[in-house]
Amino acid sequence: MSEHRFWGGTIRKLWPTETDRFRDHLLRLDKDTRRMRFAHGVSDGFIEDYASRMTHMGSIVFGYFEDGEMRAAAELRKLGDTWGHEAEAAFSVERAYQEKGVGTELMGRVIRSARNRGVHLLYMSCLAENGKMQAVARKHHADLRFEYGEVVGEIVPDGPNYFSILAEAMDDRVGYMLAVFDLQTRIAHAA
């Protein structure tokens, strides 16, 4: 089985033109998952605006796709205008796709991308009650601490090396082919 396929799905980076897929995934999150993702309840309008700013913020967004639909996302965000020492990550998996290892797999991709961009400290935050997120973060050796009712996770990625850069580049090539195939399928369905 390819590294890109597990439980019938595939993971790839989104193209800047795919903000609609990111938006539709976030809009499908049930009320509780939405609250866990954004740390409070947010409106559809907020999500539309948030997703539309994905490319402006220069974020890297990984999507998990099953049957042509994006069912999970992992975001790696810069904290300034360029990639610096620190970055932030966020995750969302639609309810029916949770607890199947997708979040763990996505976090691995985000950590590798952070590593390859010279990030030394990767932050993620979640509500204190969010046991699943904390379990995933622990699996990736995050240092978790409680802060004002939230849990902040810090991961110190290893420095980039030939293999980490090559692995991301190879994933990107496969991701490109998957995206083209996905686009062709959607065009065929629409026709």
Ligand SMILES: CC(C)(COP(=O)(O)OP(=O)(O)OC[C@H]1O[C@@H](n2cnc3c(N)ncnc32)[C@H](O)[C@@H]1OP(=O)(O)O)[C@@H](O)C(=O)NCCC(=O)NCCS
């Ligand atoms: C948090 C989230 C990203 C995790 O993704 P996922 O695909 O469900 O995670 P995985 O299946 O890879 O792993 C979940 C782990 O949590 C464990 N778990 C489940 N419920 C748990 C709980 N209440 N307390 C502690 N651990 C729990 C599972 O056993 C599993 O660990 P294991 O693989 O060692 O058995 C996903 O559930 C989600 O989108 N939640 C809502 C949004 C959110 O919370 N985002 C994080 C803030 S940005």
